[in-house]
Amino acid sequence: RQQPMAQQAETVQHPARNLATLPTTSKASLASLMRRMGEPKAYRDTDRLRLQLQKLGDPRSIEEHLRATFDGPPRATVREFATKLGNLALHYWRPDFTPEHSKLLYGDFVRLLAALTADELQAACDEWVMDPLNRFYPTPGQLYELAKDRITDRARQKAGAEYLLTLMPDGTGENPGMKPFDPRAELAALAEKNIGFVDCGVSGG
Secondary structure, three states: OOOOOOOOOOOOOOOOOOOOOOOHHHHHHHHHHHHHHOOOOOOOOHHHHHHHHHHHOOHHHHHHHHHHHHHOOOEOOHHHHHHHHHHHHOOOOOOOOOHHHHHHHHHHHHHHOOOOEHHHHHHHHHHHHHOOOOOOOOOHHHHHHHHHHHHHHHHHHHHHHHHHHOOOOOOOOOOOOOOOOOHHHHHHHHHHHHHHHHHOOOOOO
């Protein structure tokens, strides 16, 4: 049985965001609206959408939630990858890798799954363990397949939030401060940032 990976990677603290109060029903309605507006061929009636946003509550609260969705949750850190994948490894037999091979193996997980948040990674690991047909440790592609719907939903809400932000009070219909969301570019940037995983001292045991 494999030992859990040594958790020597530096811990990264995610900054907390203090959001203005928004009723639970308004949050649910806003999330639904962001999903609809994030569809590639969404019908957008700007006057009607502005009215819908006004009915949801305080404009400042709505804008803060839209910006929080656009910014998105932080991606899983190297430490979180090490912890979650190491815990997953306890459930399955694997060959005894050398430390160098372990770093390369888990470096691939970080590089290929860089777009996942910690919650998405954990949910994929949980789904894999709970499937009685899964008898072996997963590949990055198998974990990504389990997380794909969550990633798609997050991207759809992000796109919807980007559009709805242009409809907020004092908006001009354009938002030069917002850059178009390019998931491929974001994935490449995250992979570049996390590639140092292979040198962080994390071992497969």
